Amino acid sequence: MKRSLLSLLIGSMAYASGANAFVVSDIRIDGLQRVSAGTVFNSLPIEVGDDVESVQVSNAAKALFRTGYFKDIQMGQDGDVLIVSVVERPxxxxxxxxxxxxxxxxxxxxxxxxxxxxxxxxxxxxxxxxxxxxxxxxxxxxxxxxxxxxxxxxxxxxxxxxxxxxxxEGKVATIQHINVVGNTVFPQEDVIDLFELKKSGWFSLFGSSDKYSREKLSGDLERLRSYYLDRGYINFNIRSTQVSISPDKQSVYITVNVDEGDKYTINDVKLSGNIIIPEEEAELLLLAKKDQIFSRRVITTTEEILSRRLGNAGYTFANVTGIPTPDHENKTVSLTFFVDPGKRAYVRRINFSGNTKTEDEVLRREMRQMEGASANTQKIEQSKVRLERLGYFKDVTVETPPVPGTSDQIDVNYTVEEQPSGSITASLGFSQSDGLLLGGSISQSNFLGTGNKVTVGLNKSDVSQLYNFSFTDPYFTVDGVSRGYSLFYRSYDYDDTDISNYATDTAGADVRFGYPLSETESISFSVGIDNTKITTGTSTPDYITSYLNQEGKTFTNVKTTLGWSESELNRGLLPTRGYSQSASAQVTIPGSDLAFYKLVYRGQYFQPLTSDFTARFATRVGYLGTYGKTEDVPFFEHFYSGGFGSVRGFKDNSLGPKAKEKNGTNFNSIGGDFVFEGTAEILFPLPFVKDQRSLRTSAFFDFGNVYDTQCAAGVIDCNKPDFGELRYSAGIGLTWITPLGPLTFSLAKALNAKSQDETQVFQFSLGAPF
Incomplete structure (x- = not known):
């Protein structure tokens, strides 16, 4: 007779009382849809041939339930066949x-x-x-x-x-009040100013500082704790934090209860452990001194300095720990820095990733840390900085993981994120100074990933034509000597700009070499020849025609240039830290049609103010002079001022000396032989843009002018260098490096324009150098 227990559930008393033990001859699974039979058999603790009783069957059902695949399981028996009926979960x-x-x-x-x-x-x-x-x-x-x-x-x-x-989602609750209870040493306002979270106010419309966040509050409490610990309050403690919510869940009230404790000073500073480097040198690296106010920041900074110094000596795994021992009775702290250098580490391999275009050789030649050599933290970091200064990468990171199975080897892994370093496209753009820009060009500072800079251009605008070819190999020799050369033809009609009525046609070529003096300094030397032809118009000022009548209208000059440059910038493109400066002296050699020289100095300095704000200062100073029998400087070599890269808010090339048009009443700018310019900027992130690495937003103050020390007849505003004649402007600007070319614009207000000055509030350039 067929017996069936299919209706009995797990743990059923009927099954427990009525089932007899039997030997399982077969197992049948009913109800499977997606779950495989193998999965069930793997989870089932009963096999064919087992002698089972009701308890074992019940346990088997529980085991299947634990898999989570089934919402109902029934166990049954048909003769010696165990029947498992399941209902799968959906x-x-x-x-x-x-x-x-x-x-x-x-x-x-x-x-x-x-x-x-x-x-x-x-x-x-x-x-x-x-x-x-x-x-x-x-x-x-x-x-x-x-x-x-x-x-x-x-x-x-x-x-x-x-x-x-x-x-x-509901609305984010805004902070209506923040209160710190228990502080007596520092004013309430100073303490609350430390918080990233702020009380809701007018400025909250432009940010989210008044929106409560648990993570932000945790950061604020840690900032508060650090503030006290860095000022000697070693026993400072945050007793409690209360966050209260209004009944409508729209307002937040924050109260922080603190116990400041007493201020402690440093009683003694000692070194302990295996110091490795000379103890006298290590003691000079200790920032903490006796009788100073205790500061946790000083301790952590000292730890970092000592660890880095040991890392420079090859002890990459060095561990330095500053241990404070307080004397609560005398309110003093004894500091002991324990030094554990570990084993000297060696570099097994240097690896690069992320450089899909740039050849490994281009990155490897910037390395100052060598494979197989003792690991040097300074050289590893210096190599990273050199990669950043190339200008090929948005971001460079470095990791030094230990080699598995060893205790004295590391790998150095550099990860780079490439960015556009040029383009091979037809160009279309517009500049307020040059008008419509049309042309085709190849401009690559990392040509085909080789690190060579190549420029081939055919460009035309309303006022100029430019055909040029330039090539630079930054590693002409393995020692870092660079070599470059260029050919160019340039035609410029100055009547269509703010410069006096004449046109130039210039063709030339040059060859140049650069030699590194150090990691950050180099000198350069170039020699070139150019031929310039001047064409005048009916309204060309007498000042210019007089010069051409005396010197001629065609000039062939051989120029040599000696330059020096230094760069401590953190990036090659849109830097945010460090400084750079350069000086050059250009002179025509004897035998040239004209005898003149040019001296130019440029410098810029970046100083981070906070994590988001950076101050930038820049200047340009130039002087044009003559030697030998030549008395008048060539007007077509003059410096100009005004516009982008100069004094924004004033029209391009519009500042400085002006000459009256012949038989006219208009005065046009003619430039000068001395220029002095400067700018002070605050760089800040553009709101709502996550990736700021290709953007630069700034609030700026520009100043500068160009002067004519010779003051030829018919020229006005030809002042000798005089700070009282400087022009000033202020405004905001943005630079964006796009795959199609650089975009830059500014909104500026000329602050002390005179009647003869030409101003321009909005200035921009697209697809042209800036």
Whole structure:
């Protein structure tokens, strides 16, 4: 007779009392749809041939339940055959999230997937409830206390379900009050100013500082703790923090209770351990001194300095720990710096990644740390800085992981993120000074990934034509000697700009060499020849025609240039830290048609003010003079001032001496033989833009002018160098390095323009150098 227990559930007393032990001759699985039979057999603790009783059958059912694949399991017997009937849990066919804006759907789904809730997975109601609570917690951490999450489960054919998660985010609660209780040493205002979180006010419209965030508050409390610890209050303690929410869940009130303790001074500073480097040198690196006020920052900085010094000696795994021992009775602290140098480390390999275009050789030749040599922290970091200064990469990072299985070897891994270093395109642009720009060019500072700079251009604008070819190999020799050469033809009609009425046609060529003096300094030498032809118009000023009548209209000059440059900038493109400066002296050699020389100095300095703001100062000074029998400097070699790269807010090339048009009343700028310019800027991030590495936004103050020390007849405003004649402007500017070319613009106000000056509030340039 056929016996069946298919109706009995796990733990059924009927099964326990009525079932007899039997030897399993076969096992049959009923009800499987997606789960494989192998999965069931792997989880089932009963095999064919086992002698089983009711307890073992019950335990087997429990084991299958623990897999999470089934919502119902029934065990039965048909003769000697064990029958397992299952009902699978449904699978998730689709997850739809509605109503979310503050957190992207992709991020929410990623979090759901990490918790086991994703499309194609088994659906469990308990997991869904846990996820709903977790999502609400995420919104609460953003200060959205009114957020609520509901979930709808819709049955689908073939034992599937569709999940719809409805999000009601609510508004971020704003901070109405922040109070620190227990502080007596420092004013309440100074302490609260340390917080990134701020009380809601007018300026809150431009940021999120008044939006409560648990993470921000944690950072603020750590900042507060550091403030006291850096000023001697070693026992400072934050007793409690209360965050109160208004009944409508729209306002937040924060109260921080602190115990300041007493101020401690340093009583003694000692070194301990295996110092390796001379103890006298190590003591000079100790920033903490006796009788100083205790400061945790001084301790951590000293640890970093000593660790770096040991790293420079090859002990990359060195560990330096500053241990303070307080004397509470005398309110003093004894400091002991324990030095554990570890083993001297050697570099096994130097690896590069991320350089999909740039050849490895280009990166490797910038390395100052060599493979097989003792690891040197300074050289590893210096190599990183040299890669950043190339201007080929947006970002450079370095890691020094130990080699597995060794205790004295590391690999040095540089990861770079490449950025456009030029273009091979037809160009179309517009500049206020040059008008419409048309042409085709190849301009690559990293040509085909070789590190060579190549420029081939055919460009035409309303006022100029330029055809040029230039090539520079920065590593002409393995020692870093560079060589370059160029050919060019340039035609310029100055009547279409703010410069006097004449045109020039110039063709020339040069060859140049550079020699590195140090990691940051180099000298250069070049020799070139050019031929310039001057064409005058009907209104050319007498000042110019007089010079041409005396010297001629065609000039062939051989020029030599000696230059020196130094750069401590952190990047080759849009730097934010360090300084650079250069000086050059150009002179025509005897035998040239004209005898003159040019001296030019340029410098810039970047000083970070905060993590987001940087101060920049820059200047340009130039002088044009003659030697031998030549008395008048060539007017077509003059310096000009005004516009981009000069004094913004004034029209390009419009400042300085002016000459009256012949038979006219207009005065046009003619430049001068001495120029002095400068700028002071505050660089700041552009709001709502995450990647700032190709952007520069600034508030600037420009000043400068160009002077004519000879003051020829018919020239006005030809002052000798005089700071009282400087022009000033202020405004905001933006530079954006795009794949199509540089874009730059400024809004500036000329502050002390005179009647003869030409001003321009908005200036921009697209697709042209700036």
């Amino acid at each position: 699978s998730i066919s689709e997850i739809v999230i509605k109503g979310n804006k503050a957190i992207k759907s992709e991020d929410l789904k990623k979090g759901l997937g990490q918790s086991g809730l994703s499309e194609g997975e088994i659906f469990q109601q308990a997991t869904l409830e846990a996820i709903r609570l977790e999502l609400e917690r995420q919104y609460v951490s953003q200060g959205r206390y009114g957020a609520s999450i509901t979930a709808d489960v819709e049955a689908q054919p073939r034992n599937r379900v569709k999940l719809t998660i409805n999000v009601k």
